[in-house]
Amino acid sequence: MKGYKEITIDLKSTPKQREKLAIMELNSFFNPRDFNIDLKDQKMTLNLRALDVQQFTLIKNTVEADLETENQSLLTSIEESIYSIKNYGIKNGKRVFVDFDSERKVKNRALKEGRRGKYFYATNSKYIDQNTDFPESFQNQIICGDSQQMLEKLPNNCVDLVFTSPPYNFGLDYEGGEDDHNWDIYFKKLFRTLDECIRVLKFGGRLIINVQPLFSDYIPSHHMISQHLMRRKLIWKGEVLWEKNNYNWEFIEIFCKGEMKKSGEKDLIDISADEFKEWVVAKWSVAPERNMKKYDHPAMFPEKLVERVLKLFSYKNDVILDPFNGAGTTTSVAQKLDRRFLGIDISEQYCETARSRLD
Numbered sequence: 299m300k301g302y303k304e305i306t307i308d309l310k311s312t313p314k315q316r317e318k319l320a321i322m323e324l325n326s327f328f329n330p331r332d333f334n335i336d337l338k339d340q341k342m343t344l345n346l347r348a349l350d351v352q353q354f355t356l357i358k359n360t361v362e363a364d365l366e367t368e369n370q371s372l373l374t375s376i377e378e379s380i381y382s383i384k385n386y387g388i389k390n391g392k393r394v395f396v397d398f399d400s401e402r403k404v405k406n407r408a409l410k411e412g413r414r415g416k417y418f419y420a421t422n423s424k425y426i427d428q429n430t431d432f433p434e435s436f437q438n439q440i441i442c443g444d445s446q447q448m449l450e451k452l453p454n455n456c457v458d459l460v461f462t463s464p465p466y467n468f469g470l471d472y473e474g475g476e477d478d479h480n481w482d483i484y485f486k487k488l489f490r491t492l493d494e495c496i497r498v499l500k501f502g503g504r505l506i507i508n509v510q511p512l513f514s515d516y517i518p519s520h521h522m523i524s525q526h527l528m529r530r531k532l533i534w535k536g537e538v539l540w541e542k543n544n545y546n547w548e549f550i551e552i553f554c555k556g557e558m559k560k561s562g563e564k565d566l567i568d569i570s571a572d573e574f575k576e577w578v579v580a581k582w583s584v585a586p587e588r589n590m591k592k593y594d595h596p597a598m599f600p601e602k603l604v605e606r607v608l609k610l611f612s613y614k615n616d617v618i619l620d621p622f623n624g625a626g627t628t629t630s631v632a633q634k635l636d637r638r639f640l641g642i643d644i645s646e647q648y649c650e651t652a653r654s655r656l657d
């Protein structure tokens with residue numbers, strides 16, 4: 299049927315009256331312009347435009363409960379066919395199966411990209427495509443010290459993903475030091491630490507940094523940091539606006555070293571298709587961490603934020619580094635998600651908290 303994604307299921311025999319009634323009942327729950335099932339002889343066709351799949355499962359279970367066991371497999375095969383479609387958009391809670399990417403279509407796209415020069419600022423980067431094993435002695439450790447100095451002890455190209463939020467220089471009461479430096483001094487120090495992060499990052503690794511600009515000082519920290527990373531010829535992969543549901547928002551900047559493609563074994567990917575579809579958007583609505591008093595830290599990541607970043611941008615067993623690990627949210631979530639990790643913070647108190655959050 300034109301304008302629909304069609305799935306045809308060949309039946310082993312002509313459907314019985316009960317099965318025909320079950321299909322009719324199923325059809326009656328949905329707007330036929332969004333979803334309908336056509337049953338003819340031994341052939342069943344699903345016509346899909348948009349469907350709330352969770353609602354579908356609930357309705358299917360209700361209809362199925364009225365059927366005899368031998369007929370249940372018909373409805374299950376419909377459900378399995380719908381869930382097996384991996385290419386869809388999401389709109390108003392429904393999976394959209396047709397025309398969801400039509401506005402993105404550009405004729406002769408590759409040719410035009412070639413003419414423009416994709417990520418021209420990061421070409422000829424001279425990063426070496428030779429990765430190193432992460433040293434055993436640093437594996438799954440929380441280390442207290444200045445991160446720039448600590449990172450100098452690591453070899454080149456041994457970390458899969460850096461995820462961090464640096465001190466923002468807002469004047470927060472961190473246990474281990476001041477947070478109101480002259481901006482010039484602040485950025486010089488931060489950039490030296492980020493340069494170390496880039497050095498230890500694998501070719502194809504990702505550096506993801508969460509920053510809140512200081513609007514009252516008119517300092518666009520997220521732009522200044524991004525500009526530095528681009529000057530270092532990292533490839534900008536994207537930006538997420540983190541909406542904190544408290545009239546505040548922050549930015550997450552995503553960069554790659556050397557190439558965009560992430561190598562690794564497919565079996566180690568642990569993000570589900572639904573998580574991917576829900577999270578691969580430019581705005582995340584995630585509430586701030588509620589346990590900051592409990593962990594006695596003024597600026598923690600919520601675990602949900604770290605989970606999204608790690609599942610989207612790393613695989614199981616990857617090495618995750620947080621050079622400003624604070625109360626250890628990155629390292630705790632990394633451990634829960636079967637990643638290896640290294641967390642560094644200048645405050646021994648925060649390092650102790652981070653260790654206490656590990657199993």
Ligand SMILES: C[S@@+](CC[C@H](N)C(=O)[O-])C[C@H]1O[C@@H](n2cnc3c(N)ncnc32)[C@H](O)[C@@H]1O
Nearest residue numbers: 444445465598599622623624625626627643644
């Ligand atoms: C925004 S907080 C990170 C919080 C962390 N994401 C969490 O979930 O708890 C920044 C951290 O950087 C640490 N820090 C500041 N200067 C540092 C340095 N030179 N080396 C290592 N850590 C430092 C601070 O102690 C603070 O815990």
